[in-house]
Amino acid sequence: MKRYYILFKGQVQGVGFRFTAEMIARKYNLTGWVRNLYDGDVEMEVQGDEMAIHNMIKELYNSSRWIRIENHFMKEKPLRDDERGFHSVYGSMDSYY
Numbered sequence: 001m002k003r004y005y006i007l008f009k010g011q012v013q014g015v016g017f018r019f020t021a022e023m024i025a026r027k028y029n030l031t032g033w034v035r036n037l038y039d040g041d042v043e044m045e046v047q048g049d050e051m052a053i054h055n056m057i058k059e060l061y062n063s064s065r066w067i068r069i070e071n072h073f074m075k076e077k078p079l080r081d082d083e084r085g086f087h088s089v090y091g092s093m094d095s096y097y
Helices: 016-028 050-061
Strands: 002-011 031-036 041-048 068-076 086-089
Touching: 002 050, 016 031, 016 041, 016 050, 016 086, 041 050, 050 068
Parallel strands: 031 086
Antiparallel strands: 002 041, 002 068, 031 041
């Protein structure tokens, strides 16, 4: 089990990124959240099997002709045991990072 903070840059807002991330996370039985930032980036915290997390990221890169991830940054975070499911957080806020 791993938990990562991930920052996605590119054309990632207004293109269904959060919805797509939720669907893929559920497919891989991952927990966490995804949220838009004021600067046009999207941030996420995701927890679960490390291979499943990497597969999720790979699928996000190839999930839609509208989503265009230019780059992503990952930082390992402490595991959480109080989280159930994966969800979108609406309303931009400053980054947790």
